[in-house]
Amino acid sequence: MRAAVEVLAALLLVGGASVVALAALGVARLTDPFMRMHAAAKAGVAGAGLLLLGTGLAFGTPGALATSLAAVTFLVLTAPLASHALGRAAYVAGAPLGAASLTDALSGVLQRNVFDIDPARTARSWTAREPFPKDTAMSAIPEFRRPAGPAASAQPAAEPVALRRILCCLVGGPAQTEATAEAITLARGAGAQLVGLSGAGQSAREWRGPLGVGGAFWSEWLASRSRAKMRENAAAALQEFQEAISAQPGLDAQARHEEAEPHLLARLLAGHDLVVLPAGAGPHGLPCDLRDEIASGLARARVAPVLRVARRSVRPVRDVILLVGSSEACGALATGLLRSGLWAQAAISIQPFADDRRGVRAMVDSQAELLRAHGRRVAVLPSLDLDFEAPDLRARLVRYDAAVMSCLSTRHDGFLDSIRICVHEVTADTVPLTLLP
Amino acid sequence: MTTGLIPWAAAIAAIIVALGCIPVAARLLSGPSSADRVIATDMLGLLGVCIAALVALIAWHPAFLDIALGIALVGFLGAVAFARLLERASVAPAQEPAE
Numbered sequence: 004m005r006a007a008v009e010v011l012a013a014l015l016l017v018g019g020a021s022v023v024a025l026a027a028l029g030v031a032r033l034t035d036p037f038m039r040m041h042a043a044a045k046a047g048v049a050g051a052g053l054l055l056l057g058t059g060l061a062f063g064t065p066g067a068l069a070t071s072l073a074a075v076t077f078l079v080l081t082a083p084l085a086s087h088a089l090g091r092a093a094y095v096a097g098a099p100l101g102a103a104s105l106t107d108a109l110s111g112v113l114q115r116n117v118f119d120i121d122p123a124r125t126a127r128s129w130t131a132r133e134p135f136p137k138d139t140a141m142s143a144i145p146e147f148r149r150p151a152g153p154a155a156s157a158q159p160a161a162e163p164v165a166l167r168r169i170l171c172c173l174v175g176g177p178a179q180t181e182a183t184a185e186a187i188t189l190a191r192g193a194g195a196q197l198v199g200l201s202g203a204g205q206s207a208r209e210w211r212g213p214l215g216v217g218g219a220f221w222s223e224w225l226a227s228r229s230r231a232k233m234r235e236n237a238a239a240a241l242q243e244f245q246e247a248i249s250a251q252p253g254l255d256a257q258a259r260h261e262e263a264e265p266h267l268l269a270r271l272l273a274g275h276d277l278v279v280l281p282a283g284a285g286p287h288g289l290p291c292d293l294r295d296e297i298a299s300g301l302a303r304a305r306v307a308p309v310l311r312v313a314r315r316s317v318r319p320v321r322d323v324i325l326l327v328g329s330s331e332a333c334g335a336l337a338t339g340l341l342r343s344g345l346w347a348q349a350a351i352s353i354q355p356f357a358d359d360r361r362g363v364r365a366m367v368d369s370q371a372e373l374l375r376a377h378g379r380r381v382a383v384l385p386s387l388d389l390d391f392e393a394p395d396l397r398a399r400l401v402r403y404d405a406a407v408m409s410c411l412s413t414r415h416d417g418f419l420d421s422i423r424i425c426v427h428e429v430t431a432d433t434v435p436l437t438l439l440p
Numbered sequence: 441m442t443t444g445l446i447p448w449a450a451a452i453a454a455i456i457v458a459l460g461c462i463p464v465a466a467r468l469l470s471g472p473s474s475a476d477r478v479i480a481t482d483m484l485g486l487l488g489v490c491i492a493a494l495v496a497l498i499a500w501h502p503a504f505l506d507i508a509l510g511i512a513l514v515g516f517l518g519a520v521a522f523a524r525l526l527e528r529a530s531v532a533p534a535q536e537p538a539e
Contacts, residue, residue: 005442006442006443008445009442009445009446010443010445010447012447012449013445013446013448014449015452016446016449016450016494017449017452017453017456017496019453019490020452020453020456020457020460020490020494021456022456023456023457023460023486023487023490024456024459025460026460026462026483027463027464027483027487029462029465029468029481030463030464030480030483031463031466032466036473036475036479039467039476039479039480040479043479043482043483043486047483048486050490051486051489051490053452054490054493054494055458055489055490055493055505055508057449057453058493058494058497058505058508059505061446061449061497062496062497062502062505066497066502067502067505068504070502070508070509071493071505071508073509074493074505074508074509074512077509077512077513077516078489078512078517081512081516082516084516085482085515085516085519085520085523086482086519086526087454087517088520088521088523089478089482089522089523089526091477091523091527092478092522092524092526092527093473093475093478093479093526095526095527095530096473096474096475096527096530097533098473098474098475098476099472099473099476114532115533116530116531116532116533117530117531117532117533118474118475118529118530118531120525154489163523166538169490180494186507196537210450215506230499231459258480272490277506308518311539341465390516393474407448434466
């Protein structure tokens with residue numbers, strides 16, 4: 004009796020091992036992942052089961068028999084589950100179907116994606132986060148501290164360009180009403196065509212960074228919340244705009260809704276003479292830093308002059324301040340102001356800052372001369388040291404109705420930026436109208 | 441009385457299973473897609489179960505059978521985890537840019 008059991012066990016052992024080896028051969032030799040899985044799942048489990056049974060019989064003790072039976076049961080129960088899950092995952096992950104397969108019964112049922120760790124072959128598109136080149140005013144990197152050179156002096160003529168088309172971005176937020184009203188006033192005054200554009204330049208915020216527990220969920224939540232906020236803002240602003248223009252019968256105005264990414268906005272702007280934006284209009288529909296505002300990006304793209312409206316003053320603009328620093332763009336502020344044709348009656352103050360840097364003095368003088376030549380009243384203020392106190396500057400800026408500057412913020416990123424005070428930011432916060440030519 | 445057949449059969453089976461590891465390892469190294477590698481890993485786990493059982497026989501110690509059971513358990517969990525990874529981490533295929 005015992006001998007028969009041993010012979011049976013030996014047969015099971017060798018047979019099971021052979022079946023497992025055949026399964027291994029199948030995994031290596033078959034042509035597509037699904038066939039390989041079929042070999043691994045069926046033949047592999049059958050072979051391992053036979054081998055385990057043989058082992059149990061060979062020991063002959065109840066404990067060993069029970070253990071091997073438990074292992075076989077476990078294998079038979081779990082192998083179908085595991086291989087089904089793997090097969091589905093392989094299909095979704097885009098594993099190739101062999102040439103021998105006649106039909107694909109899952110096409111249209113499951114989506115086929117790409118899973119590959121090789122970054123050159125991943126389907127993720129790595130678009131640049133910063134579509135516009137950075138303004139490098141006051142950069143710590145020496146070669147970017149260029150004074151206004153010959154390139155800057157060869158500028159377009161400073162003749163005012165007639166305002167023919169004005170674009171008003173309907174982004175929403177607290178300053179939108181003011182911005183719309185300002186745009187309508189400008190368009191009425193110049194007889195220009197007014198276009199209200201909503202939705203453009205905004206994209207839902209997506210953050211794929213480490214978000215603690217449930218990162219993907221929170222990232223998704225963030226994106227959908229930001230999208231909903233954007234749509235709400237755009238709808239409210241559009242409605243307000245429609246009401247405002249219906250109250251102005253003679254005005255050539257229209258409203259558009261365009262969902263374009265921030266880097267496409269510059270293309271939409273082509274052909275407009277002025278862009279009016281509310282203050283605090285961020286690209287995600289939520290309040291954001293000055294340097295992330297849409298106005299900031301547009302100013303860097305230099306497609307059209309940008310007018311950022313924080314609030315409207317009841318009186319017409321009488322005092323304008325020009326902020327001249329060491330960046331190249333600061334040399335063209337007067338030209339931009341003259342070209343825009345805005346505020347022809349206002350008195351202009353030029354505020355240099357950090358004039359110990361090369362070229363600042365020269366830019367201030369040449370711009371004052373240019374403005375005087377065009378019959379403006381110009382005063383050059385004493386230079387501002389970069390170690391200034393924000394409340395002092397605010398107190399001095401309160402009397403101005405508008406500011407002209409090259410960018411909204413010169414802070415870039417990094418640890419030290421969090422403790423710096425930026426002239427541009429203080430000005431943009433204090434002065435109601437900001438022109439970024 | 442024993443026939444003395446079991447140690448021989450176990451040795452032969454161990455050689456066969458060990459030979460079976462070679463093509464699976466080759467597939468694991470060369471598998472063109474990630475799914476192939478996952479399948480090969482799964483198959484290696486199964487071969488590990490067989491080897492543990494055969495070691496139990498050769499060493500004549502039933503405790504090694506528990507190891508076979510453990511490997512089967514971990515192999516299942518591993519396969520499910522890999523399936524989840526493949527499904528979750530795959531991304532939509534690249535679109536042709538508009539311009």
